[in-house]
Amino acid sequence: MINFTVGPVQMDEETRKMGMDQIPYFRTPEFSAIMKENENLLCKFFDAPQDSRVVFMTGSGTASMEGGIMNFFTPADKILVVNGGSFGERFVQLCEIHELNFTEIKLEHGEPLTRDKLETYNNQGYTGMVLQLCETSTGLLYDMNMVGDFCKRNNCFLFVDAVSGFLADKISMKEMHINAAITGSQKALALPPSMSFTVMDAEAQKRCLSNKVKSMYFDYADYLKNGERGQTPFTPAVGTLLQLNEKLRRMEKNGGIAAMNKAAADRAQYFRNKIKNLPFKLFTDPNSTSNCVTALTPTKPGVNAHKIFEIIKDEYGIWICPNGGDMADKVFRVGHIGSITTEEIDKLVQVFEDLTKRNLI
């Protein structure tokens, strides 16, 4: 099967080979040294300010979304939550569950957050803002420079879910005034799913250390304390963390974040050029689209998006990525992060062409 979903994505050969290795005991100085290197390289690739730290969470991206909401905010905060799709909606639900004081900026699926809309919240006493870098359900990429500028002026703590955007799209915590950002192992890092990572500046750490959360598993103060010696409070997905180390070191050697961003942009462009003449409409404005995924709407009347996913899976051995909820019938997505070659993209395009010939799209 060729995998064009947005996670888990195809892993590199180097990562796969390590999957065969026995997993070492980890309460050792040897593993601590690897974890300290993981922390330093993640901080570097997020362009995080000096003295930033990383919390290594065994859990999905949602675990780190919830952990951040619990550790960075208190009921004294007044939070802006951007909801432009399934993952923005999840932040709304998390703020509700944890009884935080928040305002939802609800956007249509695929609708960018404009400066005009954001400025209506200027000088209203907001102390926090949470949003995705890329809303994975539509591929919408938010204008994070604009958001960061707003947060700086308003002294808002900015928490960014970059789970699927990291490496595919530019993120700089320094330039974008981001206090904390998360990513997951199974997205553009192309590791097995199991871990998510939160990079935190000094302010984010201060909040973790002063907030008392009603949870042991999400007590970031404990993670930060254990992290000082390169450890986690509980047994992490050790194998994934070793694969992370190999991947981060390899990235560092091969041109770092700039090279990763460029490769992702080139691959997205290659795919989007190839499908120009196919009966699909880009769901999201190309000027506001992430490099990680392309959301497409079939233009031919009566064509069901989820059915296309099923046919391609069952008849061609390829996974594209179905949408959920009220987009399920109208939109599907093609992810192009991870170890995807142009030959594989060509193959998918041939499948689309074949479906056109078969009158199925």
Place this chain on the structure above:
Amino acid sequence: MINFTVGPVQMDEETRKMGMDQIPYFRTPEFSAIMKENENLLCKFFDAPQDSRVVFMTGSGTASMEGGIMNFFTPADKILVVNGGSFGERFVQLCEIHELNFTEIKLEHGEPLTRDKLETYNNQGYTGMVLQLCETSTGLLYDMNMVGDFCKRNNCFLFVDAVSGFLADKISMKEMHINAAITGSQKALALPPSMSFTVMDAEAQKRCLSNKVKSMYFDYADYLKNGERGQTPFTPAVGTLLQLNEKLRRMEKNGGIAAMNKAAADRAQYFRNKIKNLPFKLFTDPNSTSNCVTALTPTKPGVNAHKIFEIIKDEYGIWICPNGGDMADKVFRVGHIGSITTEEIDKLVQVFEDLTKRNLI
């Protein structure tokens, strides 16, 4: 390195080979079918009553300890918590964090829970009880038939942490009147660390569905609902779940739980016979010891247990398992779950003999 810790432990060849495979997209009927089989086989191996279910949690064993405490109990419960070591202590902390009404039965390290002690809590209105099957920090195995009998008479909801005990020691939810029990991927199942599993009877499920927990990641009602279609609410460690499936099927073919329990007992006995003449004292009464681990105290004055761990790691390429806290200097452990051969045990015994000759133990 040879790994005699209690997790992550050495994986089987079959499991390791699967570590190289690309990880499939999982929101498919194909993956759902595998998950339903995982659920059925885990229920079978825990000897769970009919209509039992499994919650598949991406996280360490502690995640499922906390998830259980949050989902099974409310402040209306009156809970007995057995604290005989680091992991019993963790249950105490979890009950404190979640502001539950509980009584701690504090035992010395390695001290069994006796019938006399337990009976002092009889007919006192307790509605719940939580404890380990095996307290991994000392290897103490609780008398679960006695505990189950007490819980049945007192109508106590019984929640058992069998993270390290499952497969090594007998557990039968039916016979022992256990309502919910957990295990972890990196213990006797010998998979990569990343997942923990909670097997629940009908009463446990009822509690999950009626309790409203203040968490998205630990909302077991959502896991049970998604589990009906063989899915999890959030991206799980898909690779580990596929390895779990292969392992459970292989166990089923090779004699099931009885064969696993016997192999663990034989291996524990083999190791314990081999070290009879070495300068160690069994930390825990052999009649109350788990088959998963042997806790040892060096008998020669001045010998530091943690130092032995370091020497064996650095000079012989073998990990034994150090203890933490106030046992660190006096006790070390040898785990013998996972893919450990008698040749490897012989090699460790030779190392101990060499250390005796070198006058280090």
